[in-house]
Amino acid sequence: MIEIIPTDSALGADVAGVDLSVPLSAHNFGTIYQAWMRHVVLRFRDQSLTDDQLMDFSRNFGPLDRNPRHAKAEHRSMGDSSDYVNVISNVVENGRAIGGLGHYEAKWHSDMSYNPVPPMASALYALEVPPAGGDTSFSNMYSAFEALDEETRERIANLTCVHDSSLNSVGQLRVGFEEVTDPRHTPGAVHPLVRTHPVTGRRCLFLGRRRNAYISGLDLPDSEALLDVLWAQAAAPEHTWTQQWRVGDLVLWDNRAALHRRDDFDGTARRIMHRTQIGGDRPF
Ligand code: OGA
Ligand code: MN
Numbered sequence: 001m002i003e004i005i006p007t008d009s010a011l012g013a014d015v016a017g018v019d020l021s022v023p024l025s026a027h028n029f030g031t032i033y034q035a036w037m038r039h040v041v042l043r044f045r046d047q048s049l050t051d052d053q054l055m056d057f058s059r060n061f062g063p064l065d066r067n068p069r070h071a072k073a074e075h076r077s078m079g080d081s082s083d084y085v086n087v088i089s090n091v092v093e094n095g096r097a098i099g100g101l102g103h104y105e106a107k108w109h110s111d112m113s114y115n116p117v118p119p120m121a122s123a124l125y126a127l128e129v130p131p132a133g134g135d136t137s138f139s140n141m142y143s144a145f146e147a148l149d150e151e152t153r154e155r156i157a158n159l160t161c162v163h164d165s166s167l168n169s170v171g172q173l174r175v176g177f178e179e180v181t182d183p184r185h186t187p188g189a190v191h192p193l194v195r196t197h198p199v200t201g202r203r204c205l206f207l208g209r210r211r212n213a214y215i216s217g218l219d220l221p222d223s224e225a226l227l228d229v230l231w232a233q234a235a236a237p238e239h240t241w242t243q244q245w246r247v248g249d250l251v252l253w254d255n256r257a258a259l260h261r262r263d264d265f266d267g268t269a270r271r272i273m274h275r276t277q278i279g280g281d282r283p284f
Pocket of ligand 1: 101106122124135136169
Protein backbone atom coordinates (compact mmCIF):
# COMPACT_ATOMS: atom_id res chain seq x y z
CA MET A 1 0.00 0.00 0.00
CA ILE A 2 1.37 3.36 -1.04
CA GLU A 3 1.49 5.90 1.78
CA ILE A 4 2.18 9.67 1.79
CA ILE A 5 3.89 10.99 4.92
CA PRO A 6 4.33 14.79 4.91
CA THR A 7 7.30 16.36 6.66
CA ASP A 8 6.44 18.83 9.41
CA SER A 9 8.05 21.59 7.31
CA ALA A 10 6.76 23.95 4.61
CA LEU A 11 7.20 21.34 1.89
CA GLY A 12 8.20 17.75 1.29
CA ALA A 13 6.67 14.32 1.88
CA ASP A 14 7.87 10.75 1.98
CA VAL A 15 6.24 8.25 -0.33
CA ALA A 16 6.42 4.80 1.21
CA GLY A 17 5.39 1.41 -0.10
CA VAL A 18 6.31 1.81 -3.75
CA ASP A 19 9.07 0.24 -5.86
CA LEU A 20 10.09 2.64 -8.64
CA SER A 21 12.09 0.02 -10.55
CA VAL A 22 8.88 -1.42 -11.99
CA PRO A 23 6.12 0.38 -13.93
CA LEU A 24 3.67 2.31 -11.74
CA SER A 25 -0.01 1.41 -11.79
CA ALA A 26 -2.28 4.25 -12.91
CA HIS A 27 -3.68 4.37 -9.39
CA ASN A 28 -0.25 4.71 -7.75
CA PHE A 29 0.87 7.29 -10.28
CA GLY A 30 -2.27 9.32 -9.56
CA THR A 31 -1.58 9.19 -5.82
CA ILE A 32 2.03 10.23 -6.33
CA TYR A 33 1.14 13.05 -8.71
CA GLN A 34 -1.47 14.51 -6.36
CA ALA A 35 0.93 14.34 -3.43
CA TRP A 36 3.62 15.98 -5.53
CA MET A 37 1.39 18.90 -6.50
CA ARG A 38 0.50 19.35 -2.85
CA HIS A 39 3.91 18.89 -1.20
CA VAL A 40 6.20 20.13 -4.04
CA VAL A 41 9.04 17.73 -3.10
CA LEU A 42 8.70 13.96 -2.69
CA ARG A 43 11.21 11.52 -1.25
CA PHE A 44 11.19 7.81 -2.09
CA ARG A 45 13.53 5.85 0.18
CA ASP A 46 15.23 2.47 -0.26
CA GLN A 47 15.06 2.39 -4.05
CA SER A 48 17.42 0.43 -6.27
CA LEU A 49 17.43 1.86 -9.78
CA THR A 50 19.39 1.51 -12.98
CA ASP A 51 19.67 4.60 -15.17
CA ASP A 52 17.02 3.12 -17.48
CA GLN A 53 14.66 2.66 -14.55
CA LEU A 54 15.34 6.20 -13.34
CA MET A 55 14.51 7.51 -16.82
CA ASP A 56 11.39 5.31 -17.10
CA PHE A 57 10.09 6.57 -13.76
CA SER A 58 10.82 10.17 -14.72
CA ARG A 59 9.03 9.80 -18.07
CA ASN A 60 5.75 9.19 -16.25
CA PHE A 61 5.69 12.96 -15.78
CA GLY A 62 6.71 13.96 -19.30
CA PRO A 63 9.54 13.81 -21.86
CA LEU A 64 13.07 14.33 -20.49
CA ASP A 65 15.24 17.36 -21.11
CA ARG A 66 18.88 16.97 -22.06
CA ASN A 67 21.60 17.56 -19.47
CA PRO A 68 22.91 21.11 -18.99
CA ARG A 69 26.22 22.28 -20.36
CA HIS A 70 29.32 21.38 -18.37
CA ALA A 71 31.64 23.89 -16.73
CA LYS A 72 35.20 24.03 -17.99
CA ALA A 73 36.69 23.86 -14.48
CA GLU A 74 34.96 20.54 -13.86
CA HIS A 75 37.26 18.62 -16.24
CA ARG A 76 34.51 16.12 -16.84
CA SER A 77 34.89 12.87 -18.67
CA MET A 78 32.31 12.37 -21.37
CA GLY A 79 32.66 8.66 -20.51
CA ASP A 80 29.51 6.62 -20.25
CA SER A 81 27.14 9.37 -19.15
CA SER A 82 23.98 9.54 -21.23
CA ASP A 83 22.44 12.71 -22.64
CA TYR A 84 19.56 12.48 -20.19
CA VAL A 85 21.16 11.28 -16.96
CA ASN A 86 23.27 14.00 -15.39
CA VAL A 87 25.90 12.68 -13.00
CA ILE A 88 26.36 14.94 -9.96
CA SER A 89 29.57 13.86 -8.23
CA ASN A 90 32.94 14.85 -6.85
CA VAL A 91 34.52 11.51 -7.80
CA VAL A 92 37.56 11.72 -10.08
CA GLU A 93 38.67 8.73 -12.15
CA ASN A 94 41.82 8.76 -14.27
CA GLY A 95 42.14 12.51 -13.80
CA ARG A 96 38.62 13.25 -15.08
CA ALA A 97 35.55 14.07 -12.99
CA ILE A 98 32.76 11.55 -13.49
CA GLY A 99 30.17 14.25 -12.73
CA GLY A 100 29.46 17.89 -12.00
CA LEU A 101 29.36 20.30 -9.03
CA GLY A 102 32.29 18.70 -7.16
CA HIS A 103 32.07 18.84 -3.37
CA TYR A 104 31.21 22.55 -3.29
CA GLU A 105 28.26 24.39 -1.85
CA ALA A 106 25.56 24.91 -4.47
CA LYS A 107 23.69 28.16 -3.85
CA TRP A 108 19.90 28.41 -4.01
CA HIS A 109 18.66 27.88 -7.56
CA SER A 110 16.07 26.38 -9.83
CA ASP A 111 17.48 23.91 -12.37
CA MET A 112 18.20 25.25 -15.86
CA SER A 113 15.88 28.21 -15.41
CA TYR A 114 18.19 30.16 -17.73
CA ASN A 115 16.46 28.26 -20.56
CA PRO A 116 13.32 29.80 -22.11
CA VAL A 117 11.48 26.58 -21.28
CA PRO A 118 12.97 25.28 -18.01
CA PRO A 119 12.39 21.74 -16.75
CA MET A 120 9.24 21.17 -14.68
CA ALA A 121 11.05 18.77 -12.42
CA SER A 122 14.28 17.09 -11.47
CA ALA A 123 14.64 13.61 -10.02
CA LEU A 124 17.85 13.09 -8.05
CA TYR A 125 18.85 9.58 -7.02
CA ALA A 126 21.61 8.78 -4.51
CA LEU A 127 24.09 6.00 -5.33
CA GLU A 128 26.86 6.95 -2.88
CA VAL A 129 26.69 9.51 -0.08
CA PRO A 130 29.37 10.99 2.18
CA PRO A 131 29.27 10.28 5.94
CA ALA A 132 28.50 13.97 6.62
CA GLY A 133 27.57 17.09 4.65
CA GLY A 134 26.08 17.31 1.18
CA ASP A 135 22.55 17.82 2.50
CA THR A 136 20.11 19.33 0.01
CA SER A 137 17.57 21.93 1.13
CA PHE A 138 14.38 22.95 -0.64
CA SER A 139 12.35 26.13 -0.33
CA ASN A 140 8.65 26.53 -1.07
CA MET A 141 8.07 29.37 -3.53
CA TYR A 142 4.30 29.39 -3.01
CA SER A 143 4.64 30.18 0.68
CA ALA A 144 7.56 32.55 0.04
CA PHE A 145 5.36 34.52 -2.37
CA GLU A 146 2.38 34.50 -0.03
CA ALA A 147 4.56 35.76 2.85
CA LEU A 148 5.54 38.93 0.99
CA ASP A 149 3.63 42.05 1.96
CA GLU A 150 0.86 43.07 -0.40
CA GLU A 151 2.70 46.11 -1.70
CA THR A 152 5.69 44.00 -2.73
CA ARG A 153 3.46 41.34 -4.29
CA GLU A 154 1.76 44.02 -6.38
CA ARG A 155 5.04 45.67 -7.29
CA ILE A 156 6.54 42.47 -8.68
CA ALA A 157 3.38 41.11 -10.31
CA ASN A 158 4.36 42.31 -13.77
CA LEU A 159 8.15 42.45 -13.49
CA THR A 160 10.57 40.12 -15.24
CA CYS A 161 14.07 39.00 -14.34
CA VAL A 162 17.01 37.50 -16.21
CA HIS A 163 18.23 34.06 -15.09
CA ASP A 164 21.99 33.80 -15.60
CA SER A 165 23.17 31.05 -17.94
CA SER A 166 26.89 31.73 -17.56
CA LEU A 167 27.51 30.11 -14.16
CA ASN A 168 26.50 26.75 -12.74
CA SER A 169 25.08 26.47 -9.23
CA VAL A 170 28.52 26.21 -7.62
CA GLY A 171 29.64 29.36 -9.43
CA GLN A 172 31.76 27.82 -12.19
CA LEU A 173 31.71 29.33 -15.67
CA ARG A 174 30.00 27.10 -18.21
CA VAL A 175 31.75 26.20 -21.45
CA GLY A 176 31.18 28.92 -24.05
CA PHE A 177 30.50 31.82 -21.64
CA GLU A 178 32.42 34.83 -20.40
CA GLU A 179 32.29 36.32 -16.94
CA VAL A 180 29.42 38.77 -16.40
CA THR A 181 30.57 42.19 -15.23
CA ASP A 182 27.27 44.08 -15.52
CA PRO A 183 24.03 42.26 -14.62
CA ARG A 184 22.15 44.46 -17.08
CA HIS A 185 23.84 42.38 -19.77
CA THR A 186 23.55 38.94 -18.17
CA PRO A 187 22.94 36.17 -20.72
CA GLY A 188 19.98 33.88 -20.08
CA ALA A 189 16.20 33.67 -20.31
CA VAL A 190 13.99 36.46 -19.00
CA HIS A 191 11.06 35.16 -16.93
CA PRO A 192 8.24 36.65 -14.84
CA LEU A 193 9.23 37.12 -11.18
CA VAL A 194 5.85 35.71 -10.24
CA ARG A 195 4.63 32.71 -12.19
CA THR A 196 1.34 30.90 -12.21
CA HIS A 197 1.79 27.19 -11.76
CA PRO A 198 0.27 25.52 -14.84
CA VAL A 199 -1.25 22.64 -12.84
CA THR A 200 -2.18 24.03 -9.43
CA GLY A 201 -3.04 27.51 -10.72
CA ARG A 202 -1.31 28.97 -7.65
CA ARG A 203 1.11 31.87 -7.92
CA CYS A 204 4.70 31.46 -6.78
CA LEU A 205 7.98 33.35 -6.81
CA PHE A 206 10.25 32.35 -9.68
CA LEU A 207 13.74 33.63 -8.92
CA GLY A 208 16.05 31.07 -10.53
CA ARG A 209 19.40 32.15 -9.11
CA ARG A 210 20.72 35.24 -7.40
CA ARG A 211 24.09 35.66 -9.11
CA ASN A 212 23.98 38.13 -12.00
CA ALA A 213 20.20 38.48 -11.73
CA TYR A 214 18.65 41.70 -12.94
CA ILE A 215 15.06 42.92 -12.98
CA SER A 216 14.33 44.28 -16.44
CA GLY A 217 13.84 48.01 -16.76
CA LEU A 218 14.95 48.99 -13.25
CA ASP A 219 18.03 50.99 -12.32
CA LEU A 220 20.68 48.54 -11.19
CA PRO A 221 20.63 49.61 -7.49
CA ASP A 222 16.82 49.32 -7.41
CA SER A 223 17.01 45.89 -8.99
CA GLU A 224 19.62 44.76 -6.45
CA ALA A 225 17.60 46.10 -3.52
CA LEU A 226 14.35 44.45 -4.64
CA LEU A 227 16.11 41.17 -5.39
CA ASP A 228 17.62 41.20 -1.90
CA VAL A 229 14.14 41.57 -0.38
CA LEU A 230 12.76 38.71 -2.47
CA TRP A 231 15.73 36.43 -1.82
CA ALA A 232 15.58 37.05 1.92
CA GLN A 233 12.02 35.72 1.86
CA ALA A 234 12.84 32.86 -0.55
CA ALA A 235 15.66 31.57 1.68
CA ALA A 236 13.89 32.13 5.03
CA PRO A 237 14.00 28.94 7.15
CA GLU A 238 10.21 28.79 7.59
CA HIS A 239 9.81 27.96 3.89
CA THR A 240 12.46 25.25 3.78
CA TRP A 241 13.05 21.56 4.41
CA THR A 242 16.40 19.77 4.35
CA GLN A 243 17.04 16.33 2.91
CA GLN A 244 19.78 14.27 4.54
CA TRP A 245 20.65 11.66 1.97
CA ARG A 246 20.74 7.91 2.34
CA VAL A 247 21.83 5.60 -0.44
CA GLY A 248 18.71 4.64 -2.40
CA ASP A 249 16.87 7.93 -1.85
CA LEU A 250 15.17 9.41 -4.88
CA VAL A 251 13.98 12.99 -4.46
CA LEU A 252 11.62 14.50 -7.03
CA TRP A 253 11.10 18.24 -6.90
CA ASP A 254 8.77 20.61 -8.69
CA ASN A 255 11.32 22.91 -10.28
CA ARG A 256 8.61 25.52 -10.97
CA ALA A 257 7.64 25.99 -7.33
CA ALA A 258 10.79 25.19 -5.36
CA LEU A 259 14.35 26.37 -5.07
CA HIS A 260 17.11 24.07 -3.82
CA ARG A 261 20.65 24.35 -2.51
CA ARG A 262 23.32 21.93 -1.37
CA ASP A 263 25.80 22.02 1.50
CA ASP A 264 29.41 21.36 0.69
CA PHE A 265 31.10 18.22 1.99
CA ASP A 266 34.55 16.73 2.55
CA GLY A 267 36.17 16.47 -0.87
CA THR A 268 37.95 13.23 0.06
CA ALA A 269 34.61 11.49 0.65
CA ARG A 270 32.60 10.12 -2.27
CA ARG A 271 29.17 11.30 -3.37
CA ILE A 272 27.49 10.03 -6.54
CA MET A 273 24.01 11.11 -7.62
CA HIS A 274 22.20 10.59 -10.92
CA ARG A 275 19.69 13.19 -12.05
CA THR A 276 17.05 13.42 -14.75
CA GLN A 277 15.30 16.61 -15.70
CA ILE A 278 11.74 16.49 -16.95
CA GLY A 279 10.66 18.98 -19.61
CA GLY A 280 8.34 21.82 -18.64
CA ASP A 281 6.59 24.74 -20.29
CA ARG A 282 7.22 28.44 -20.71
CA PRO A 283 6.66 30.30 -17.42
CA PHE A 284 3.72 32.72 -17.40
C1 OGA B 1 21.05 19.28 -8.76
C2 OGA B 1 21.68 19.93 -7.63
C3 OGA B 1 21.97 19.05 -5.48
C4 OGA B 1 22.74 17.97 -4.84
O1 OGA B 1 21.28 18.10 -8.97
O2 OGA B 1 20.27 19.95 -9.47
O3 OGA B 1 21.55 21.11 -7.46
O4 OGA B 1 22.31 17.57 -3.75
N1 OGA B 1 22.31 19.12 -6.81
O5 OGA B 1 23.76 17.53 -5.37
MN1 MN C 1 20.21 21.90 -9.04
